Amino acid sequence: MQRIVIVVSAYIAVQMLSDIASLRIILLAGWSMDAGTLVYPLTFTLRDLVHKTAGISAARTMILLAAGINVFMAAFFWLVGQIPPDPAVGAQEGFALLLSPVWRIVGASICAEVVSELLDTGIYQRWVDRMGPRRQWARVLVSNGVSVPIDSLLFAFLAFGGVFSIDIVWAIVGTNIAVKLLVTVLSIPLIYAVPDRQESVE
Secondary structure (H helix, E strand, C coil), X not given: CHHHHHHHHHHXXXXXXXXXXXXXXXXXXXXXXXXXXXXXXXXXXXHHHHHXXXXXXXXXXXXXXXHHHHHHHHHHHHHHHHCCCCCCCCCCCXXXXXXXXXXXXXXXXXXXXXXXXXXXXXXXXXXXXXXXXCCHHHHHHHHHHHHHHHHHHHHHHHHHECCECHHHHHHHHHHHHHHHHHHHHHHHHXXXXXXXXXXXXX
């Protein structure tokens, strides 16, 4: 139970951090990408850990809960940005500029997260149904290998299509996929950090 609480908390925290950071487009080693990509790929492996330990229903509930929390977070930041600051306290002008949501990016991010993570969940479960406990590393690679490109395509085109040139959008897609798959490969050992659901119940 303690492991589930830790992993679910980490998943939601990373989702929130990535949605906030996605408001900024950065250059990393000459590649253009949203800053949320630096942490967001971890959510796929964290989702796998919850799925492995608590089952598909818990994983789906967590995905939808995280989406709801991110919508609430964006709305709350917007509301706080609209309330006049106390003039007696300095250095507050930047809050609304920094944290007030760009709703198109927020919507694109949440849409991409929900679709790709639910897709990841379905693929992961089909692998488990066919292969059982064998080749746990492969279930991560297969499920993430499909869901990561879908996530990157949805986010980039929903958020930036028609805003930036098509070359920039495709550059963001390519960088997102490369970084996310790299993090997927590096995080594969984490799948062995938690027991299968059957083991955790016993």
